[in-house]
Amino acid sequence: MHDDLISKAKAWLAEDPDTETREELAELIDAGDTAELSARFSGTLQFGTAGLRGELGAGPMRMNRSVVIRAAAGLAAYLKKDGHAGGLVVIGYDARHKSADFARDTAAVMTGAGLRAAVLPRPLPTPVLAYAIRHLGAVAGVEVTASHNPPRDNGYKVYLGDGSQIVPPADAGIAAEIDAIASLHDVSRPDAGWEILDDAVLEAYLARTDAVLAEGSPRTARTVYTAMHGVGKDVLLAAFARAGFPEPVLVAEQAEPDPDFPTVAFPNPEEPGAMDLAFARARATDPDLVIANDPDADRCAVAVRDGADWRMLRGDEVGALLAAHLVRRGARGTFAESIVSSSLLGRIAEKAGLPHEETLTGFKWIARVDGLRYGYEEALGYCVDPEGVRDKDGITAALLVTELASQLKEEGRTLLDLLDDLAVEHGLHATDQLSVRVQDLSLIADAMRRLREQPPTGLAGLAVVRAEDLTRGTEKLPPTDGLRYTLDGARVIVRPSGTEPKLKCYLEVVVPVADHAALPAARARATELLTSIKRDLSAAAGI
Numbered sequence: 001m002h003d004d005l006i007s008k009a010k011a012w013l014a015e016d017p018d019t020e021t022r023e024e025l026a027e028l029i030d031a032g033d034t035a036e037l038s039a040r041f042s043g044t045l046q047f048g049t050a051g052l053r054g055e056l057g058a059g060p061m062r063m064n065r066s067v068v069i070r071a072a073a074g075l076a077a078y079l080k081k082d083g084h085a086g087g088l089v090v091i092g093y094d095a096r097h098k099s100a101d102f103a104r105d106t107a108a109v110m111t112g113a114g115l116r117a118a119v120l121p122r123p124l125p126t127p128v129l130a131y132a133i134r135h136l137g138a139v140a141g142v143e144v145t146a147s148h149n150p151p152r153d154n155g156y157k158v159y160l161g162d163g164s165q166i167v168p169p170a171d172a173g174i175a176a177e178i179d180a181i182a183s184l185h186d187v188s189r190p191d192a193g194w195e196i197l198d199d200a201v202l203e204a205y206l207a208r209t210d211a212v213l214a215e216g217s218p219r220t221a222r223t224v225y226t227a228m229h230g231v232g233k234d235v236l237l238a239a240f241a242r243a244g245f246p247e248p249v250l251v252a253e254q255a256e257p258d259p260d261f262p263t264v265a266f267p268n269p270e271e272p273g274a275m276d277l278a279f280a281r282a283r284a285t286d287p288d289l290v291i292a293n294d295p296d297a298d299r300c301a302v303a304v305r306d307g308a309d310w311r312m313l314r315g316d317e318v319g320a321l322l323a324a325h326l327v328r329r330g331a332r333g334t335f336a337e338s339i340v341s342s343s344l345l346g347r348i349a350e351k352a353g354l355p356h357e358e359t360l361t362g363f364k365w366i367a368r369v370d371g372l373r374y375g376y377e378e379a380l381g382y383c384v385d386p387e388g389v390r391d392k393d394g395i396t397a398a399l400l401v402t403e404l405a406s407q408l409k410e411e412g413r414t415l416l417d418l419l420d421d422l423a424v425e426h427g428l429h430a431t432d433q434l435s436v437r438v439q440d441l442s443l444i445a446d447a448m449r450r451l452r453e454q455p456p457t458g459l460a461g462l463a464v465v466r467a468e469d470l471t472r473g474t475e476k477l478p479p480t481d482g483l484r485y486t487l488d489g490a491r492v493i494v495r496p497s498g499t500e501p502k503l504k505c506y507l508e509v510v511v512p513v514a515d516h517a518a519l520p521a522a523r524a525r526a527t528e529l530l531t532s533i534k535r536d537l538s539a540a541a542g543i
Helices: 002-015 019-031 034-041 065-081 099-112 126-135 170-179 200-212 233-243 276-285 315-328 344-351 394-410 415-426 442-453 516-541
Strands: 052-055 088-093 116-119 140-144 153-160 223-226 289-293 300-306 309-312 334-338 356-359 372-377 381-383 428-437 462-469 483-487 490-496 502-511
Touching: 002 019, 002 034, 019 034, 052 065, 065 088, 065 099, 065 140, 065 153, 065 170, 088 099, 088 126, 099 116, 099 140, 099 153, 126 140, 126 153, 126 200, 126 394, 200 233, 200 394, 223 233, 223 276, 223 394, 233 394, 276 289, 276 300, 276 309, 289 394, 300 394, 300 415, 315 344, 315 372, 315 381, 315 394, 315 415, 315 428, 334 344, 344 356, 344 415, 381 394, 394 415, 415 428, 415 516, 428 516, 442 483, 442 490, 442 502, 442 516, 490 516, 502 516
Parallel strands: 088 116, 088 140, 223 289, 334 356, 334 372
Antiparallel strands: 052 153, 140 153, 289 300, 300 309, 372 381, 428 502, 462 483, 483 490, 490 502
16 A cells, blocks of 8 residues: 555656645655545545535646646537537636646646647636636636635636536536546647637726616715725726725725735635724724625625624625615616525515526536526625626625625715515525534535435424435425425525535524514514534534
8 A cells, every 4th residue: 555655756756847746745755644645645636517616736636737637628528529629618716725737737738738828918817717618609717716715725717608517418528538637648749729808807807897887876975995905896896986885995904905814814704803994994994884805706795784793794684685785776687686695585586476496505506507697605695797797796786796896875874774574574584504614525425324214303493394415406496415404484405515524404494473563572582593503503413
């Protein structure tokens, strides 16, 4: 075993084009560190519908140039087999460690394979890449990003020519082509021949951002903005300036791209503490709302003053607010969301006489809904301009929520007032998440198996009316690893995360509300139910 491991590592080392990871691997081999070598050579990072994502470092179980070159070569082979020889592949990247290198390697591989490659001019938000694919008539797009993962990670996201992320069977087709690459020495990588795009594509994207706003709408809401050490700032400021909003007050410590994300434990607005600096800025400047993007700016977080302090709105709350705003503006078309998002969207759409669709988790599914006008996911992702960007877009979502806040401000109201109105109209839809991060992935499999073998018959004193194992698929959904429990007045979905070592449980309770005076009691009841469901679900899953 030991000799086999060392020979595998030496073979990898002989092909590795990166001096940094070569040195790292050589040190591990010299030290005979079999534990670390085993972790890195126990398999390969699997290419799936999220593309690739993992920790940076040497070896096939880490993100590095060798892994990226293989992924690019597999994608190129897949595209050529699919009839796209000579087609254009557009490549974007964020400001993480190695992102620019991975983008350049991808361009070189595409060029060597006889495809045309164009790279965005500098680190830019993921939605700019998603927009560029259709704008430039590309056959595929690649975004090098690990979104809101920890600083040590990077990732590789693939879009096809329709501008949305890959779904099965494309992922398996690309993965098979990656597996077929015997040696990196077989992959042609010329030193030139691809195009570095100028700012024209960014200008075209910015010109489209205006289209999400209603002509002549109020533009008075004042914002505090954090880019969370990512790439959102310049594009968001340009979009806000074009729209005529007051210039956002920046959270200076987090405004510029920094791949080490020094002020946050996790660069994700949903994580505890990530918004602390933004809230401090808001207390000092008293804006109408706080807006945050995640590092690649495809997500948008919103916080509002609630009583004496600031509070983050849940993704489901922002999802409902934007839906209500679009309905009021007379939007037509299908409103869509993932199955783990709040059922409130369905109620809003139904009342407005609009079609409503539920999909599997991820914008790769939401973006494919026929006639999509608006789509959202509880993890702070919103698609408000599907004709322009068939993916979540934290820039246009920020514009739309600021327009809504401006409109309400003119009426002497706030986003919280509108949420209260929606609760009275449709019932209080309260959501929460039980999320367990693990070191040992087998714990997730154990919890799922336990729930399958002994499904709960009740949670928080509410009867489970229906228990569904989503691996079998449903009338409307393809199979996925998940469990859905429908209760009398509540809903629970349990699934392993697709991008992180987490088991995620999504909870929703619906409490009827007679009028505004009944809201405090309804909120107390919802909190009590959610707490009890969490407790009972933890016990049932053994987590």
